[in-house]
Amino acid sequence: MKIQDTLSNLEQKLDTTNKIKIYLCGVTVYDESHIGHARTIIVFDVLRKFLESKGTEIELVQNFTDVDDKIINRANSENTTAEKISSRYIENYYRDFDKLNVKRATNYPKATEHIEDIIKFIEKLIEKQMAYPSKNGVYFSVSKFPEYGKLSKKKIDELQSGSRIGIDESKIDPLDFAVWKFSDVEPVWESPWGKGRPGWHIECSAMSVKYLGDNFDIHGGGRDLIFPHHENEIAQSEACTNSPFAKIWMHVGMVTIGGEKMSKSSGNTKSIKYVLENWGSNIIRLFCLSGHYSKVIDYSEEMLNENLTKWRQVETCYYELIHATSEKQEEVAENIKKISIEFDNALEDDFNTHLALSAFFQLVKETNRLAAEEKLGKSDSQIIKKEFERMLIILGLSIPEMTEDKKQEIDNLISDREKLRKEKQFEDADKIRDKLNEMNIELIDHKKRTIWMKKEKIKAEK
């Protein structure tokens, strides 16, 4: 598999024969997660599921930043503690992402639970004279790390002139960034240098090295983290361990809305909660995977609607497959194999989910065509279903299971309707159909038989 690496700006080969270790920068838990967060995490979820489906073991570590000015501010404004705020939004995170059918990471380390590791990490940096304590905190000395800027392709001297945030006089160099900030206000921890809390970037360095080792395979996150966050992480980590940090840096493009970046600070976010309620997880996932991960995607109801149409085709495909009875056969295996290879090739080539989805929809179309022509044979449908389900799992799409009782009930109603139709009592037959519709069961009348499908209820539909 090849993945475009931000650091080298080249496609890098990912060796999938051994375990793959991934560190993904998660969210700062001070507010509801939005579709932008969802995209990044869904991209990595599909990557992980794809690799796992190939038998590659994955260790995915994703942090929660649970100590940060924003959390503290929020706590102050709500008259509560930072801990309560962060634990509330961690809960909400799980609520949202479980619904989005994102497989839980191997580990979700929190900054506040790794203060000791962070302190040890800083101690090492000071020992190596890569960091120094000062009046307001402990700072990383950027000038001592000559490769600083290599990820974001920034030049140190240009950065200095561009830094416009109030310069802290206690820093030796304005570019130096805090690894430890002195403070007396909760949450604070004791450290060899004084009471305070960790800087933003240090947690990821300390925790990734702790869980994944000095070097690991993929470090991921949103594009907006390239600078300063990931730049600083590289500097700290490599300064500390003296070895190359992540092998591949994989950055996911932003979600925009009306062409503007979606972000909490611009107040133009669509929360996952809101979009889940209105569109559901399958449509969100299709939407998030509809473009190449590295590019911007623009959020709009129109696009979600387009994916709704597609989702209906997927549902139809599934129910056609499970209801296939035709004895006719068409040699389907070869074509399915072709589509399957196309799907895999797309993902192996810099994780092109758009092309993979094209392949998936080819399979859906092909199935629906066969069904429409009454050519979907039982054994063929088994072949297709196997592949369909494989793709469904990788993409993280899900069609809810129905209980046997429910299925029986539906079948009974359908045969009642059949009788009425034969007797040309269409009004009564339609009543049954309406009743089923109310249960979100849609009937598909084929020439000789009727099948049913359970349509996912989409609040935003029509």
Place this chain on the structure above:
RNA sequence: GGUACUCUGGCAGAACGGUUAUGCGUGAGCCUGCAAAGCUUAUACAAGGGGGUUCGACUCCCUCGGGUACCUCCA
């Protein structure tokens, strides 16, 4: 201002130095008692502007322009 990414048909969105992906939408048709769903078929000669390299460029190079992101809040 610097850096990166980006500009493809009404919309979304790929690939490749030579073949007008594909999906949505739209029109027509098939199926049906009627619908719905689905299917079939038709429909766009598209590449930000201008140069250049080439037998040939959407693809490579130059240049001009637009957009977005980042330049110590950010997924």
